[in-house]
Amino acid sequence: MTGPPVSRTFRSQRLDLHYVDWGGAHLPPLILLHGGNDHCRSWDPLARALSDRFRVIAPDLRGHGDSGWSSDSHYSITAHVFDLLALYEALGLESAPIVAHSFGGFVALRFAGLYPAAVTRLVLLDSASRFDGEAERLAVPVEQRIVTFFEKIRRAGRASPRPYASIGEAAARMQVTNPSLSDDLARHLAEHGSRLGEDGMRRWKFDPSARVRTPVDISPEERRRLRWQVAARVLILDGAQSCGAPGRQPLDFPDASRIVVADAGHWVQHDQPAAVLAAVRDFLAAD
Template sequence: MLVPQSRTYESHGLRLHYADWGNAGAPVLILVHGGRDHCRSWDVLARSLQPHFHVLAPDLRGHGDSDWTKGGSYALTEYVYDLAQLVRAMAAPEIRLIGHSMGGMVSLIYSGSFPEQVSRLVVLDGVTMLPDTPKPPAHERISKWIGQLDKLHGRTPRRYRTIEDAAAQMVLYNKRLSRELSLHLATHGTRQNEDGTYSWKFDPYQRASAPHRLWPDDHVALWSRIACPTLLLNAGESFLAGPRAAGLERYFPQARVETIAGAGHWLQHDKPQEVLSAIRRFLGLGG
């Protein structure tokens, strides 16, 4: 079975990890995972697309096998900076991007900031900031952020006796996960502690909402700059906006919205073949 090579690069003084699925010389395709996830979450899609692309899957800062930040700062724009450094390191004239959830937002921001770099964009249930999202007053945002950091400061990372126990916790959040997939995700998403237990690899501080985040008008302005064909692939049973996202394509020069029925937020896990077929059609590879 095809397995990726583990590689690293530097960004902001951090050592960041990515899975390199090979096929050097082919067009570059980057898979950007969501919050509290990791690069090996993409394995099914990566293996299928690798014959056609040089597939890379980064672990975002504070996730997987990448360094955590000093001070727990995880704004979307910092993830975008890291993505820009990876693209620069690859020296690719253009890339294709697929992002899930928070990774979808990162991909959208990058594509709107550097439209000349991106030739195709797929966002999986990743438009988490809708145009009509209210913007709380600055003092409320700062107070909320400080409260979140205070709470996280005293938090002890949860420990699991076995990887199987960690996998079972994942199934509680997504009951569609198979045992095999949950074990795969937990195996790559946990590290062993000194006492033999297991804890998640992600930095708990990435849960905090940065008060200096981008807001709806910023996102809409960036979407209007995305020059490439864009597929907004939503999940029919997501806990996100769902039906409220209808009509989002009007904010993009070249976008269409498709929905995967019967899938929750982690649609690439819930309906992998349907998601893969939609992506392959969009990338011109057939269904």
């Protein structure tokens, strides 16, 4: 598919959620899940390249892109998993491979553990790590974590998103976060990741509340149990410059292979698109 994808919507928990469809209804499906503060059009270069073999479906997670914002600031991994299940149901899918980046990988991994038959292959882009800080976070009393969560949600609700005078200015801000972004890609990400307000200024589309970490989730041991229930083969693609983060260790999987991509950071698919595309193509084509 050489043109732009088709925008569509589906319903989940009273939210209208957006996804783009790279056509090819006669082709097998492939799901792409973006990370936090991102959007579905971030996948465009990879999606376009894979649309010759797959019907590529890339949703905007709730609170991101052109999807609705949760009225109760409910952005737990479980909520996103429910949304992914609703997407499968809306599309009539029984199973599909999933490629996911960062937070999207947490969602995909949880989904694959709960519904093993629904995921045929799983590619995790800089997403399959645990951090030593987890134990320290869980050592904080639960009541303190919940109260702190309430305070952060209140602040997020009162916050005024930073305005940008142009797409170029927003793109430049993205390049501060990831200096390896080309001018064209940064502009593309900024164009689809921001919207124009009535005052003529652009602001990011994501809900600030989506950045607040949920205070209560399943335990690390329960996450490991679900991880080991994943039936799909797993490919882990980590950026070499991201692997050295203090306290970071790869997760254990029953059937996984791992590639450390040279000269790539957290945004491994943007930093080394050719290497990621080649690895994903080979992995999805393998018996």
